[in-house]
Amino acid sequence: MRQEALACNDQEKIESFLTNAQTGFLGLSDGQLPYVVPMNFIWHNGAAFFHGAGEGRKVEVMKQNPNASLVVCENFGTIANPVPAKTDTSYMSVIISGNIEFVTDLTDATEVMQLMLNKYVPGYYDTPLSKNHVEKYRSSLGSKTLVVKLVPQSVSAKENPMNEGMKFYPGRSIKADL
Structure with a gap:
C-alpha cells in the first residue's frame, strides 16, 4: 500500500465494515479483460459469500480462473479544505483477494442463504429457509441458485476518517472556513 498512513489494521473494524456493507464488486479475469x-x-467465518444463477458468464469465468477479488467501499462524505488540492474524501475500503470455491453442500448453502436473508431482509420471514427450497428453487430462466465462497489469501483495508468539523455540506463556503 503506497499510503501506509491510510492503512487500517484494526481487525474488529474491518470485520464490522464487511459484516455491514451492502455491496461489493467482484473482480474476475475473463481472458485478457477484467470482469467486475x-x-x-x-462476510462469515473469515470468508465472503455470494449467490447467483448457476449459469452464465460470471460462472463460466469463475470456472476458468478461480482467482478473484472483492472490493468493498463506502464514501462517508467530502472533506472541505480552503486549499483546493487538499479537498478529500472520507472513506473506508477493503480488498479481499483469494480463490473461488463453489458451495455444493446443501446444508452449507442453506446456511449461507439464510444469513443473506438475515442481512438484507431481517425479520421478514417467520420461518427459517428450508433446504428443500434451496435445492428445488429455479429462477424464471430455469437456473438453480449457486452459492459461492471467496476464500481470502489477503485482506487489505484503507480508511480516511471524517473530521466532522471539515465535512462539506450544501451551503458551506470557503468564506466560512477562513
Missing part, C-alpha cells in the same frame, strides 16, 4: 460485477454478499 456488483454483488450482495455476506
